[in-house]
Amino acid sequence: xxxxxxxxxxxxxxxxxxxxxxxxxxxxxxxxxxxxxxxxxxxxxxxxxxxxxxxxxxxxxxxxxxxxxxxxxxxxxxxxxxxxxxxxxxxxxxxxxxxxxxxxxxxxxxxxxxxxxxxxxxxxxxxxxxxxxxxxxxxxxxxxxxxxxxxxxxxxxxxxxxxxxxxxxxxxxxxxxxxxxxxxxxxxxxxxxxxxxxxxxxxxxxxxxxxxxxxxxxxxxxxxxxxxxxxxxxxxxxxxxxxxxxxxxxxxxxxxxxxxxxxxxxxxxxxxxxxxxxxxxxxxxxxxxxxxxxxxxxxxxxxxxxxxxxxxxxxxxxxxxxxxxxxxxxxxxxxxxxxxxxxxxxxxxxxxxxxxxxxxxxxxxxxxxxxxxxxxxxxxxxxxxxxxxxxxxxxxxxxxxxxxxxxxxxxxxxxxxxxxxxxxxxxxxxxxxxxxxxxxxxxxxxxxxxxxxxxxxxxxxxxxxxxxxxxxxxxxxxxxxxxxxxxxxxxxxxxxxxxxxxxxxxxxxxxxxxxxxxxxxxxxxxxxxxx
Numbered sequence: 131x132x133x134x135x136x137x138x139x140x141x142x143x144x145x146x147x148x149x150x151x152x153x154x155x156x157x158x159x160x161x162x163x164x165x166x167x168x169x170x171x172x173x174x175x176x177x178x179x180x181x182x183x184x185x186x187x188x189x190x191x192x193x194x195x196x197x198x199x200x201x202x203x204x205x206x207x208x209x210x211x212x213x214x215x216x217x218x219x220x221x222x223x224x225x226x227x228x229x230x231x232x233x234x235x236x237x238x239x240x241x242x243x244x245x246x247x248x249x250x251x252x253x254x255x256x257x258x259x260x261x262x263x264x265x266x267x268x269x270x271x272x273x274x275x276x277x278x279x280x281x282x283x284x285x286x287x288x289x290x291x292x293x294x295x296x297x298x299x300x301x302x303x304x305x306x307x308x309x310x311x312x313x314x315x316x317x318x319x320x321x322x323x324x325x326x327x328x329x330x331x332x333x334x335x336x337x338x339x340x341x342x343x344x345x346x347x348x349x350x351x352x353x354x355x356x357x358x359x360x361x362x363x364x365x366x367x368x369x370x371x372x373x374x375x376x377x378x379x380x381x382x383x384x385x386x387x388x389x390x391x392x393x394x395x396x397x398x399x400x401x402x403x404x405x406x407x408x409x410x411x412x413x414x415x416x417x418x419x420x421x422x423x424x425x426x427x428x429x430x431x432x433x434x435x436x437x438x439x440x441x442x443x444x445x446x447x448x449x450x451x452x453x454x455x456x457x458x459x460x461x462x463x464x465x466x467x468x469x470x471x472x473x474x475x476x477x478x479x480x481x482x483x484x485x486x487x488x489x490x491x492x493x494x495x496x497x498x499x500x501x502x503x504x505x506x507x508x509x510x511x512x513x514x515x516x517x518x519x520x521x522x523x524x525x526x527x528x529x530x531x532x533x534x535x536x537x538x539x540x541x542x543x544x545x546x547x548x549x550x551x552x553x554x555x556x557x558x559x560x561x562x563x564x565x566x567x568x569x570x571x572x573x574x575x576x577x578x579x580x581x582x583x584x585x586x587x588x589x590x591x592x593x594x595x596x597x598x599x600x601x602x603x604x605x606x607x608x609x610x611x612x613x614x615x616x617x618x619x620x621x622x623x624x625x626x627x628x629x630x631x632x633x634x635x636x637x638x639x640x641x642x643x644x645x646x647x648x649x650x651x652x653x654x655x656x657x658x659x660x661x
Contacts, residue, residue, distance in 0.1 A: 174304025177342030306341025
């Protein structure tokens with residue numbers, strides 16, 4: 131009967147194990163020093179060798195030449211453990227044996243010595259699915275088992291193991307296996323099986339496993355069934371529903387050309403060909419992540435799970451984008467993938483998401499915007515005209531000083547009051563003019579502070595006054611109205627140094643031009659970089 135590759139080439143000793151060197155070294159040293167613990171927890175993602183290492187440990191402990199780090203593989207114990215039919219190595223699937231009754235049976239079984247071997251080893255798969263009551267029933271036995279018992283709990287969700295159990299065991303965290311090691315293992319297996327596979331095909335299969343050796347070997351088995359003795363990368367991609375680098379590069383080409391139409395056409399082609407839109411989005415997110423890593427770390431890095439030629443191609447594509455753009459594209463794609471998981475109209479969401487990518491590529495950083503505003507970028511930024519008073523041209527900006535442009539002397543309070551009063555009368559706002567006449571007006575930091583008696587609060591319309599103020603000043607200004615007695619709110623004319631710095635900074639021509647372009651902007655903090 132045919133045996134799948136993942137089982138046929140399952141490691142039978144620590145020497146055959148790939149990855150997990152930290153687990154291998156610790157357990158080998160423990161066996162050599164005869165410091166074997168009574169409880170172990172093996173945790174990590176699926177297909178990284180947890181149950182395999184548990185079986186290898188059982189062979190090392192019960193081999194006729196053991197305990198040894200190199201079991202013979204020929205004695206009855208080694209052969210029966212490999213075949214899964216030994217009496218003294220009990221494997222329990224906690225997904226279907228998770229209750230308190232099963233744990234009580236296990237506890238009774240622990241009391242009896244091994245039938246033949248040196249140790250009685252209990253391997254519990256998916257241990258996190260055991261109920262709290264069952265764990266409590268096992269607690270005392272796990273803490274003080276007989277000298278011939280070893281417990282090995284394997285789990286993909288270590289955080290679900292109660293701390294009372296975890297504190298009584300040695301814990302080993304299994305890592306995802308490196309891309310190059312998985313590809314190398316599959317290349318060796320293909321040679322043993324007489325299969326011809328190019329590096330690109332092996333790269334696709336290794337990527338499909340995402341660090342899980344078992345998943346990659348299952349994909350290899352599927353590819354052999356599909357392609358026969360010669361595995362082709364294009365056929366493997368079609369079989370596994372993966373997208374080639376060229377097909378994903380069409381997205382970056384559309385981004386570089388700012389071609390929204392091409393984005394919509396790609397979505398239409400995906401749907402016509404029956405491709406999973408959510409899977410495409412996931413692959414696109416991985417593609418942007420690889421581009422970003424290639425941009426930061428360059429080609430030939432272990433940070434990208436891809437073959438050498440693919441990494442070189444990714445570096446060439448990434449060179450056409452900035453790091454900021456690629457970061458923005460990756461975040462937008464991740465958000466899109468999250469939306470697609472719950473979308474009732476996936477095509478619509480994907481279309482909008484790809485169009486957002488195009489729009490995001492047109493964004494300009496604030497530094498570039500300020501550079502263009504000041505004319506320092508290309509030297510061709512058009513000047514921004516200031517507002518005029520009653521059709522008269524705006525006065526030229528004051529001459530700049532070494533640190534800031536010299537601020538024009540602020541108009542005294544009486545001057546502001548008289549000019550506002552006259553302008554309001556001309557505009558037919560008699561009641562507002564009367565309120566201004568009875569107010570105290572102080573100018574500070576490009577802002578007019580009105581202190582007005584309580585009885586005039588209904589006459590002061592902030593929007594109308596702001597229009598008149600900006601018309602008189604010829605530049606954007608702010609106003610703040612406070613109700614109170616003017617005499618009690620007089621402000622001293624002695625201003626701290628920080629206020630002086632702020633006034634000079636706000637009076638700088640470039641700052642004023644920026645405020646004209648963005649009227650709602652607020653300057654909250656001014657800092658002197660020379661200090």
